Amino acid sequence: xxxxxxxxxxxxxxxxxxxxLGCNYSYGGTVNLxxxxxxxxxxxxxxxxxxxxxxxxxxxxxxxxEFIKSKFSFNLRKPSVQWSDTAEYFCAVTTxxxxxxxxxGRGTSLIxxx
Amino acid sequence: DTAxxxxxxxxxxxxxxxxxxxxxxxxxxxxxxxxKQDSKKFLKIMFxxxxxxxxxxxTVPNRFSPKSPDKAHLNLHINSLELxxxxxxxxxxxxxxxxxxxxxxxxxxxxxxV
Numbered sequence: 093x094x095x096x097x098x099x100x101x102x103x104x105x106x107x108x109x110x111x112x113l114g115c116n117y118s119y120g121g122t123v124n125l126x127x128x129x130x131x132x133x134x135x136x137x138x139x140x141x142x143x144x145x146x147x148x149x150x151x152x153x154x155x156x157x158e159f160i161k162s163k164f165s166f167n168l169r170k171p172s173v174q175w176s177d178t179a180e181y182f183c184a185v186t187t188x189x190x191x192x193x194x195x196x197g198r199g200t201s202l203i204x205x206x
Numbered sequence: 207d208t209a210x211x212x213x214x215x216x217x218x219x220x221x222x223x224x225x226x227x228x229x230x231x232x233x234x235x236x237x238x239x240x241x242k243q244d245s246k247k248f249l250k251i252m253f254x255x256x257x258x259x260x261x262x263x264x265t266v267p268n269r270f271s272p273k274s275p276d277k278a279h280l281n282l283h284i285n286s287l288e289l290x291x292x293x294x295x296x297x298x299x300x301x302x303x304x305x306x307x308x309x310x311x312x313x314x315x316x317x318x319x320v
Contacts, residue, residue, distance in 0.1 A: 124306030130247075135296060136311045143306045180247050186307040193239070193261065194300075194309045196249040 094119035094187050098197035105173055106205050113168040113200050115157075115183035122188040125166040127157055130180040130199075139181075142166065153177070175206045209233050210312035212297045218318045219287060226273075227282045227315045229297030238280035239298040239309065240272060249296075255280055256302065287319045 099114040117123060124143050128136040140151025147159040157168045166183060183197040212229040219225055231238060237256040241249050253272045254261040260272065269285045282295060297312040 124308075126306075126308065128311075135313045136249075138308065138310070141306060141308055182249065184309070192237075192302050192307050193251055193254045194307065195251075199247045199249070201247070 093191055094123070094185050094195050096183050096185050096195050096197035098181075098183055098200050100200045101198070102201045102203075104203045104205070107175055108172045109204075111168070111170040111173045111177070111202070113181055113183075113202070115166045115168065115197060116164050117166065117183075117185045118164065119185065119187050124186045124188070125157070125159060126184040126186075126194070127151065127155070127166075127168050128182040128184060128196075130182065132179065136182060139168070173202075173204045175204050178202060178204045210297055210299055210310050212295075212312040212315050214315060215313065216316045216318075218320060221287055221289060221319055223287050224283070224285045225287060225317075226284070227295055227297075227317075229280050229282070229312055231278055231297075231299040231310075231312075233299055233301075233310065235299040235301045235310075236277065237300050237302050237307075238274070239300075240280065240282050241296045241298060241311075243294040243296060243314075245293070252282075252295075253280075289319050292317055292319045 095118045097116045126141045127139040130136045142149045142159045150156045181200045184194045210231045240252040252266045271283045273281045294314045296314050298309045300307045300309040
């Protein structure tokens with residue numbers, strides 16, 4: 093079965109700082125990778141996703157993520173965060189051939205100070 | 207046009223009661239899910255269901271049961287509610303063979319057991 097690890101549980105930044113949130117997965121086959129954002133008191137919304145092709149994926153609100161197959165990683169980045177990016181961020185994986193049920197990491201809480 | 211809708215959004219009830227949370231999706235998806243999010247924001251899959259199979263997370267107490275009258279609905283019924291059932295419950299849906307099984311979430315149901 094696949095699993096997802098998010099190493100940063102809590103991240104605190106000032107506005108305009110750069111962001112990188114780590115995500116590693118364990119699965120030896122083909123994967124589909126996702127980042128979701130959950131703003132305070134709200135539901136999870138899709139930020140971006142990777143299925144195939146260009147390993148650098150651009151999502152909404154200036155976020156991007158890079159799939160590095162050799163490192164089993166899919167880190168989320170943003171060059172300059174805003175106060176409104178304060179939220180919980182979840183990495184998720186589905187697999188082709190393994191369990192189709194999306195597996196989520198434990199989430200990273202991001203706080204951006206104005 | 208709410209894609210995945212669930213009701214009620216807030217539910218406060220006493221221990222020992224039986225309650226249901228309803229979920230409907232209008233995305234034409236073939237698979238629906240229930241996730242539980244605890245106070246630490248951890249997302250735990252409870253059930254996955256399409257018209258062919260029900261997959262139950264074996265750690266879910268049998269007081270929880272999914273009921274699906276049709277492909278567009280997956281309701282969650284909970285018997286004999288306990289204090290530890292207090293959490294946010296998210297319904298979600300996806301199409302297993304499309305878009306890498308991208309999952310879309312409802313807005314959540316905040317359950318408080320007193």
